[in-house]
Amino acid sequence: MIINTIFYYFREAATSLIRNSWLTVASVGTIIISLLILGSSVLLVLNVREVASDLESSLEITVFLDDGLEQERLEQLEEEIKFVPGVSSVNFVTKEQALENLKESFGDKAELLSGLEKDNPLPNSYTVKTREANMVPSAARQLTELEGVDQVRYGQGVVENLLALTHWVRIWGTLALLVLGVAAVLLIATTIRMSVFARRREIGIMKMLGATNIFVRMPFMLEGMIIGLTGGFVAAVMIHFGYASLLNKVMISLPFIHLVDDSNSIYQVLGALLGAGFLIGTLGSAISLRRFLKV
Amino acid sequence: MIQLYNVSKTYQNKVQALNGITLHINKGEFVFLVGPSGAGKSTLTKLICREELPTHGQVIVNGRSLPRMKNRQVPYLRRKMGMVYQDFRLIPNKTVFENVAFALEIIGASRSEIRQAVPEALRMVGMEKKLNMRPYQLSGGEQQRTAVARAIVNNPALILADEPTGNLDPDTSWELMKLFMDINSLGTTILMATHAWDIVDEMKKRVVQLENGVIVRDEEGGVYGHDH
Ligand SMILES: Nc1ncnc2c1ncn2[C@@H]1O[C@H](COP(=O)(O)OP(=O)(O)OP(=O)(O)O)[C@@H](O)[C@H]1O
Numbered sequence: 358m359i360i361n362t363i364f365y366y367f368r369e370a371a372t373s374l375i376r377n378s379w380l381t382v383a384s385v386g387t388i389i390i391s392l393l394i395l396g397s398s399v400l401l402v403l404n405v406r407e408v409a410s411d412l413e414s415s416l417e418i419t420v421f422l423d424d425g426l427e428q429e430r431l432e433q434l435e436e437e438i439k440f441v442p443g444v445s446s447v448n449f450v451t452k453e454q455a456l457e458n459l460k461e462s463f464g465d466k467a468e469l470l471s472g473l474e475k476d477n478p479l480p481n482s483y484t485v486k487t488r489e490a491n492m493v494p495s496a497a498r499q500l501t502e503l504e505g506v507d508q509v510r511y512g513q514g515v516v517e518n519l520l521a522l523t524h525w526v527r528i529w530g531t532l533a534l535l536v537l538g539v540a541a542v543l544l545i546a547t548t549i550r551m552s553v554f555a556r557r558r559e560i561g562i563m564k565m566l567g568a569t570n571i572f573v574r575m576p577f578m579l580e581g582m583i584i585g586l587t588g589g590f591v592a593a594v595m596i597h598f599g600y601a602s603l604l605n606k607v608m609i610s611l612p613f614i615h616l617v618d619d620s621n622s623i624y625q626v627l628g629a630l631l632g633a634g635f636l637i638g639t640l641g642s643a644i645s646l647r648r649f650l651k652v
Numbered sequence: 653m654i655q656l657y658n659v660s661k662t663y664q665n666k667v668q669a670l671n672g673i674t675l676h677i678n679k680g681e682f683v684f685l686v687g688p689s690g691a692g693k694s695t696l697t698k699l700i701c702r703e704e705l706p707t708h709g710q711v712i713v714n715g716r717s718l719p720r721m722k723n724r725q726v727p728y729l730r731r732k733m734g735m736v737y738q739d740f741r742l743i744p745n746k747t748v749f750e751n752v753a754f755a756l757e758i759i760g761a762s763r764s765e766i767r768q769a770v771p772e773a774l775r776m777v778g779m780e781k782k783l784n785m786r787p788y789q790l791s792g793g794e795q796q797r798t799a800v801a802r803a804i805v806n807n808p809a810l811i812l813a814d815e816p817t818g819n820l821d822p823d824t825s826w827e828l829m830k831l832f833m834d835i836n837s838l839g840t841t842i843l844m845a846t847h848a849w850d851i852v853d854e855m856k857k858r859v860v861q862l863e864n865g866v867i868v869r870d871e872e873g874g875v876y877g878h879d880h
Pocket residue numbers: 663664665667668669687688689690691692693694695696
């Protein structure tokens with residue numbers, strides 16, 4: 358009956374796993390390592406994206422003005438700035454205010470700046486916000502063209518750098534994953550091959566007795582699946598606890614950094630790890646059986 | 653039950669093991685396959701259980717053409733035949749009971765079927781008292797009887813035996829032959845390749861003699877040969 362058969366598959370798979378315990382451990386270990394890399398890179402990419410979009414939404418453009426513009430020109434300029442596509446708000450900042458702001462940001466070292474009031478080197482400026490973060494670069498470019506504008510500044514580089522980081526994380530993560538994934542698949546294939554080899558006489562007897570291909574192969578497929586799922590499970594548990602403790606630490610020591618912490622996304626990552634482990638195990642078995650178990 | 657028409661078999665290494673064999677075996681027959689070493693006896697049995705395919709000719713078992721049979725149907729063909737070999741082919745870490753039960757587990761039999769059929773088969777071969785022993789604890793004859801129990805446990809229509817007495821002493825060989833006769837008397841067809849001329853001579857069954865891949869003799873109530 359089916360129940361007996363399933364029981365038989367699991368018993369045989371377990372026997373093989375125990376018989377080749379060292380290879381089993383090595384295969385599970387390789388899967389854990391590759392999936393840890395997969396999990397951490399995915400989480401890193403997700404987080405960098407989150408941080409980048411946080412940063413982007415707080416991005417402002419500062420438009421420094423030429424010295425000595427007439428009040429009339431200033432008012433006209435404000436209108437012109439409002440007409441630049443994407444601009445949502447414009448705020449005039451006088452040079453005095455700019456110095457105040459600077460002093461504030463220096464905090465208790467503000468006295469370093471004393472004496473500057475007499476000959477304030479800071480220009481008047483406009484603080485411009487855009488409706489969307491990605492409108493910042495083009496708006497900034499157009500603002501530079503305006504008459505009376507000296508310089509235009511925005512968080513140049515920060516966002517780009519972060520996005521470039523995710524780019525590299527993705528490339529290296531994928532590469533490492535590929536190499537380790539292939540190693541894991543091959544190691545499982547070897548494990549299964551050893552199992553097939555250890556049981557080749559039994560396989561011959563089974564075929565003589567009229568066992569179907571599925572019956573002969575199933576315990577070996579199961580063996581790979583168990584290895585893969587075990588590796589996936591351990592990696593998922595490690596990522597789960599590791600990430601939880603990271604969130605905790607960041608929350609305490611770097612409260613202004615906001616990491617991905619919705620359980621939905623995290624469980625998706627963990628589920629993907631389990632799935633990837635299963636896939637690696639199944640693939641390893643399938644490759645091995647194709648090559649070494651002609652039935 | 654078995655029909656071979658003009659069957660030839662050439663192995664990959666260009667050895668021609670069989671050459672134009674035509675042979676019919678009816679249901680319930682007991683047939684000895686004799687001939688010198690390398691004559692093609694084992695090759696013939698392998699063609700019948702589709703372990704090998706003929707290079708030329710037609711092999712029909714139970715009305716089905718084996719060359720045309722799809723690979724995935726082969727298991728079902730083998731479930732209708734029991735195989736017995738010189739080297740017993742028992743699984744070492746299984747008990748006598750488990751070895752016989754294995755043949756049923758493989759075809760998906762239920763526990764109750766197994767509990768019923770296995771002791772019956774073991775009784776038939778006289779192994780019912782040793783069902784918890786493992787192969788290494790058994791004599792050659794006992795191992796072979798276990799193998800026979802496994803071969804008959806799902807009531808096959810045909811027993812293919814390739815030198816089943818090859819590793820047995822004369823007395824034990826005779827016990828096995830008595831067992832085969834019992835099984836045959838219940839209607840099971842038996843094809844047995846053998847070098848045991850005394851058994852063949854004594855039993856007066858149909859004898860098919862192969863030499864260099866051709867049938868040189870096929871007679872009812874025959875003897876092993878005239879030159880031993
Ligand atoms: N798998 C194989 N590959 C190549 N040649 C083979 C193979 N099996 C058998 N042969 C060759 O085919 C010929 C017939 O072999 P077979 O085993 O059928 O003889 P046999 O009659 O069973 O001999 P024996 O009495 O020694 O068992 C021999 O020459 C053998 O070397």
